[in-house]
Amino acid sequence: GESVGLHLPTLSVQEGDNSIINCAYSNSASDYFIWYKQESGKGPQFIIDIRSNMDKRQGQRVTVLLNKTVKHLSLQIAATQPGDSAVYFCAEKGNTGFQKLVFGTGTRLLVSP
């Protein structure tokens, strides 16, 4: 099938492992952060979000950590499954007016059975 990206950083893990995907964001005024999952041939799919007044938020099998001091965001996926294989993007939004999303470069996650 078609590829979302050919030269993305890649994280390869075994099924059942925990995965950590990192992202450095650019705008210290950003107020809201989102992780998206993008499978080949599909649009980005919302996974989890976090506001700047939080440093951790948990969902089902996923946790997002925010470190505003160093402008770093991470996505932790517990018990990674083959269906988690995709490209993962972090995105940020500013805190004034309407909010366009500014996406990071993405990380490809490959999960081996």
Add this chain to the structure above:
Amino acid sequence: GAGVSQSPRYKVAKRGQDVALRCDPISGHVSLFWYQQALGQGPEFLTYFQNEAQLDKSGLPSDRFFAERPEGSVSTLKIQRTQQEDSAVYLCASSLGSGLARETQYFGPGTRLLVL
């Protein structure tokens, strides 16, 4: 389905042709965004509509790009005199409210444009 839909899914154009890409947002969603995604990169903002009003078009790369949403629902992104550098996936997203702050944007599957 109830998601964002886009058509066509694939479009091949000869350089110099005009193309029109359609987006059907989720019913009732006020905000509509267009993004461009080059191969191997994250999506980049093109333009934003709140209902029928185009409030931001700062991301449109040239005056060959034009978007409209005349009735506040379906939107069309038009590219005139296509160039090879226009080859990309064009993504449409919609959100429920005015696009402020903490609102989830729901993306369509995209239209992959290839300009030969």
